[in-house]
Amino acid sequence: MEIILKTDIVGLGYKNDVVVVKPGYARNYLIPQGFAQLATASNRKVLAENLKQAAHKAEKIKNEALAIAEAIGDMVITIAMKTGESGRIFGRVTNTQVSDALKEKGFEIDRKKIALEDIKNIGDYTATVDLHKEVKHKVAIKVVAEE
Structure with a gap:
């Protein structure tokens, strides 16, 4: 099951990464805790737009x-x-x-x-x-x- 991470999770990925996890892990832990959301087509479009807008901010954070x-x-x-x-x-x-x-x-x-x-x-x-x-x-x- 593909999900989009909302926060950094050690051993899994960083915020805004699209990762593949087992369905039970996603449904029972990540999504209810607010750590992730399903990687549907609409959620991917929103993610792409957010990443595009945050590109310069991310570069600043990396430089820091x-x-x-x-x-x-x-x-x-x-x-x-x-x-x-x-x-x-x-x-x-x-x-x-x-x-x-x-x-x-x-x-x-x-x-x-x-x-x-x-x-x-x-x-x-x-x-x-x-x-x-x-x-x-x-x-x-x-x-x-x-x-």
Whole structure:
């Protein structure tokens, strides 16, 4: 079943994308929650017109995302965690901690737009920040022992 997404959904697509999903997923979850609408001929025409009108606005948003990515650059975020004797940390580093660390540096990035690998030890890691549909930026993370 083809649907038009009204919001970004991780693992499925971005706003205004036409995607194919199973009918039950669309009827029972996406459409009732307001995340999508059926991709009928009339809805496709409305989408095409909206995309045409929003093209310059989308370019501005993309340029802002590129500017943020350039400003972040090769920044290294240091996160202090409690550790055991073997260098393993208690708990794990979460995307909320990365988001808060970026906020301290002046970058307001939603935690849902940050993808992390599973961090359980002290060391250097990378996180991927999804700033825009076409702009993804890698941020270096250094996990150190809390003193």
